[in-house]
Amino acid sequence: MEKTPKTKFEVTVLGCGSATPTPRHNPSAQIVNIHDKLSLIDCGEGTQLQMRTCRQKFMALRNVFISHLHGDHCLGLVGLISSYGLLGRTMDFHVYAHAELQPLLEAQLKLFCHALDFEVVFHAVDPGSHALIYEDRSMEVWTLPLKHSMPCNGFLFKEKPALPHINREMTDAYGIPVCYLNNIKAGENWVMPDGRVIPNARLTKPAAAPRCYAYCSDTAYCPTLIPLIKGVDLLYHETTYDNSKEKKATVHGHSTAGQAGSIAKQAGVRRLMIGHYSASYDDASLLLRQAREVFPNTIAANEGLTVKV
């Protein structure tokens, strides 16, 4: 069994249906939990309820990243913010989305969310560029330009490299005092009383490689995406249609299961999760089979599913 890194990096699917919600699937929304900091990607209608149903920490959410301004990706936003107001939230809430949403969001907040005790901070995102839009001590979020029927971008969540682990056998052997170990962890060498320099690499073991998650929905087959998501640990790629509907997919700016598999394969990702299923499918089995024909390490998103990155 693979050794699980200690720090958390997982994705919980709140909704993986496409435009028209059905009793089978909710519209798009996911929670990304990196080191217990929660971000929301997309916020279709009913997302706040899905967060509660899926037992996600509703109030702990810091940011929402909206891929594009189709209703099934953002109509749950005002309800979420409104509930935060009613529940007495005081922590600011950050919205990253296409600039066109801002005036409408503000008008809605004015009408539906009087006297909030927190700021809703809007960050305009340029869907056409691959840019760093968020950064904190443990993570970065980058935009991923996609090819859809309106300006649309995915998001790349990158864990920041952790500090190396101390090799206690070696630090003990060199008699390095405990009070100095943080400096070693931070990258310093050790200078012995006789002036000999012990290089940092001999005193530490590298931390687990930082992990990456790419969310790519909604998009037609988009090969320009491949270099941007090279080798990510988990790729969520939309598969609105099965392979027989490639033409329809292209016309509407969506992908088939085979195309999602092909992007995953060409980008050499570790694992693919498919989702954003058209309401015409009773279940995801056909889409999953077709994606696996191209990229075997594929799983199917479902409401409530949590995947470790």
Added chain:
Amino acid sequence: MEKTPKTKFEVTVLGCGSATPTPRHNPSAQIVNIHDKLSLIDCGEGTQLQMRTCRQKFMALRNVFISHLHGDHCLGLVGLISSYGLLGRTMDFHVYAHAELQPLLEAQLKLFCHALDFEVVFHAVDPGSHALIYEDRSMEVWTLPLKHSMPCNGFLFKEKPALPHINREMTDAYGIPVCYLNNIKAGENWVMPDGRVIPNARLTKPAAAPRCYAYCSDTAYCPTLIPLIKGVDLLYHETTYDNSKEKKATVHGHSTAGQAGSIAKQAGVRRLMIGHYSASYDDASLLLRQAREVFPNTIAANEGLTVKV
């Protein structure tokens, strides 16, 4: 057992929670089915999904009547209209709501619902007056001024009186030809060949009395409502809180269970349905008990419940 009238008049509860949705209750929404014509009252977030879950004819909806502009009563509206657009609706959709909603709704439709094949027709409602706002061959809808923390009104759905039934024994006895029976149904007398006039009342039996449904949410205790809902067959009255929270209820423009029962009793309604429960109650049993102490013929709303009026 009471004889059920043949024509349909029933109410289906889609959501009966209050402001913050919980896994127990959806926000406010109800379907009123009068003679197989469907109207929606309020449209909280997730209403379109609830219509599907409750197997209501999603596309057949003609009108939505919005009581007031709190998010839990109208945030599902744009998603519903957006889905109609995607599903190729062509029948116009009528929205009855406070005028303040119109510019915001139009801005949202512009952004989220491009190129609809039907009109969304907005009808501004004055929440302060008791007025006829909708009428067709079989029903009328009247506003009911309520007392809430913002302009708010309920709705009174009145079935129009049906034509009387033909008394076949009498029409046969007088030798009235079948081709003339529709005129008798419409109220005409019958003139015998000898000039004798047979009054209409002798040839017909009165139809079942027209039925009425009153939806009253959200509101504080509001005695001015009583004469407007006198004797209705079914009253839906909000009971956000139990009797111990009367002060809190008044401050927030809501009612206790006892107050709802009192309004029902004073108005002499046939049956009371309570709902709009605060999220703080695990179930409605306490509220139901307190309402029944004042007005025994009370039922508790629940998602999916259909009540014959």
